[in-house]
Amino acid sequence: MIMRWLLLVLIGWAPLGWSDAVKVDKLAGLPVQEGGRIMPLDTYARLKLLQFSGKSTIGDDTALDWLAKLLFVPGTVESLPVLLVNHPEVMEALGVDPGDRRRFSFAEVHPGLAKLHEMALKAYEIKDEERSPVEKELLRLHHNLSQYAELAQAFQFSEAHRDFDIASDELKTILELPSGTGNSFLDIYLRAPRMSSTLEAIEQRDPSEWSALEMEVYQVSSSLYQWSQHHRALPVPMIPLQGHGQEDWVSPWDVLALGLATPELRQEAAMLQDVARHYRSGNQLEFDLAATQFERSVMKRAQPTRGVLHVPLELRYNQLELFYKSKLLYGLAFLCGLAGILVNRRWVRLAGVGLTIAAAAPHALGIIWRMMIMGRPPMTNLYATFLFVGLVVVLLGLVIEWFQRNNLGTIMAGFSGLTLLLVAARFSSQGDTMGVVVAVLDSNFWLATHVVCITIGYAGCVAAGVAGHVYLLQALFRTEEHPALRSTMKSLYGLLAFGLIFSFLGTMLGGVWADQSWGRFWGWDPKENGALLIVLWCALLFHARLGNMIGARGMAAGSIIGVIIVIFAWLGVNLLGVGLHSYGFTSGLARGMWISIGIELLFILATAPFAKRPARVMA
């Protein structure tokens, strides 16, 4: 580990004479193993860039463009600001003036590497719970930097290096090296067997008796050995390796440094060297050919597992950016709904409905696409719950629009669809959105029933809350008796009942799952409690209304408080960081949660007390 850091500092990277001309589309669909699954290199590149920088593109470059540069010509990207540092103190400690910036380049951090390493070693000794945010950030940067450095070295085997320069023409002839260009690790590695007889011959003799040729053979061989020692456990696992009846994917360095090489594997490593070389020389056609040849060779050998077969599907999914399209259309639908209220024309209303449907289509398609790639029910992580709840709220909005025909449903659908997809996008920056599930969640049946029910319940309550907002706004201008308010209240009732049924069913199914997998129906676990709170609150609202303890306005305000409870059950419980359901959380999202709860409370205070009273009947 420490050696790798030193090596990085020693080598440095001199940018080569290189032009930005090569298109890397042919690399996008190469299968890579990461996080326990097979994914296209395109996804891998996005994940890495997200992990380092919190964004999925950099400048005009896509993540894949950036990754190709980092792998093949690392010197060209070392001044790009890809390293996100959330605490300025960390950069100050490294001797870099952070100013207002949050992203820094490798070149900026490079001089402080030794210092960073030293501080990180200290921070590692502190228990995770006791680490300060700065220490956590320090470790995150340290981790990201080592991964960055590993990626930068991942294709060093294909680069010409002076360690492998051969001076004597005799040795060049023995090795059948092409004249002119410098040699890479791989060039020599592939020809190493030709030197074995010389090596055997000198083994027994004293170095002072070696000839110049023998000396050079010895030097080159020991360079080979040292390089393979220093380049262990590097990414990118893109070569399938069969053994012990199962398949594992290894990186080219694993093939070369760990002595795993069979003739096929060597050949594939050589193909990758061609890919890298043609990329560096800017030869598009040769590059495309080499990449295609590598892909064919790998796909021929790889076991046709679900992961491998679905790589093209996932690549297409990445390229289509369905949710991005949905977001735009939801925004338009929302505006159209608002316009519909102002101008009250039928065609405006219908246009709003049309836009909502047009937005929901890619949204639904995206969810189905994800299910097909993963072979799982729609939700296996927090990110996916936002996609799903968003879609359900939109569909509920459309149902309401069908019955009420007053733009309310469109506004609800457009607003909620856009908001929830935006929140989902925040969550996607946390890592692989199609990651593998841990053993305890590995049950498609329960993921499909309990999780779907409970999130439909969330959706019902959120939709009721949106209707509550609309009601309180309407109540500022009209009295309770007005037909518009009555119809909004009816929708609210229906949505809340819908939310109650599904929350209850989902909560109980969760109990059944718990009973099936660890033997107790109910254990007051935080997530169970969160779900219970939703059920209790809905039940409380209905009973309070029934007992005339609250009026319609109370019901509307109550439904908004319901949204706060849903937010707590959905996210707040994860924030607590205890229990079986906490899947991790970040402080930025916690802040977002508190802000949205604050806004909801302010909204109630700003609207509910000022509702228009019925006009007194003058005698």
Add this chain to the structure above:
Amino acid sequence: MNKAAATWWKSALVQWMFSIPLTVFCLALLMILTFWGTLYQVEHGLYAAQEKFFTSWAVWVLGVIPFPGGKLVLGVLMINLLGYMINMLAFQPLKPGIVMIHAGLLIMLIGGAITHYYGEESYLSLWEGETSNVSSAYHEWELAVWKRDGAMRDVLAIDTKGLPAGETLSFAPTPITVEVKEYHGNARAYQNKSEPSPYLSAMNISRIEGAPLRKEPVENIPAGIFTVRAPDMEPKDVLLFGDDTAPLIIPVGDEEYSIGLRQIRRPMPLLIKLIDFRKELHPGTQTPKSFSSLVEVQADGITRQLTISMNKPLRHRGYTLYQQSYRETPDGKESSTFAVTHNIGRLLPYVSTGIVVLGMIVHFMAMLVKHARRQRRQREAVS
């Protein structure tokens, strides 16, 4: 119902007990408890939160102000529900959906009470090749005495919950009585290598010291000092520690008795042998993909092999065994731990959930139909 009963039923107090405002009040209290209890878990752990908020009659705020506990609120809700149902069935037009929902909830609360009072949870850890028919409680301990010889051992055990110093425990029909000198629910034990312990101790422990109870009760290790008496024997002071590797042997006359402090043992009506534990990881990661245990089960004279895995427990006569965790030694030995539960009310939540959901569907569908009819009538009236 006769007139007097009807009058009593309709009296203000009784009606209030069964009223909707009380329901709302109880639901609000339950929400507060749930929220509070959830936050409490962050600092104090799940078990403490359950004890303090959910299975208690009262929560003491700052030690002096009582706040109704989960047991009390749920109990009142149960009476409230029951009364409401009687009221509705006797005096009001019948709404089948509503009746079903509330009957279902009532069954659920009853099921919860049964599980709370009669359910048992324990665990069973087996190394590969090992066989057992007794499971151990997680954090309840017992003082056990048994005759050392013979294959069949009659064990006499006394629950150590709240053992007061000075109490004398009889282990009849054995001649042994034990007086408690000191007992700690959680303790630290100290060995003194240089000199022998003043007590009889299986691990030559010379001193114990009470320690604060842990957040997770599973982590508590009790210890105690006891005076063991028997006819024809000098009273002996023994020191027992929960982590003793072997029980203490006490010779009484011609017999030898074993005495030990151990997690309460619960016999099961089946004999289980772990043949193989299997763990699968997602490739290239440390994320577990699945755990499973291949076991041989002997019960009712039949021996069969089966696999217990996550989400696939073994059920036998009210007992359920779940794959819970595992251990590995560096030399490749594996052990598997099963959670064992015995709960006669296990099916009640299933039944009640079905009834409630059906009731909700019936009720809200009826409302929807009513609403749709009214709307159609209004439209017809307009046209």
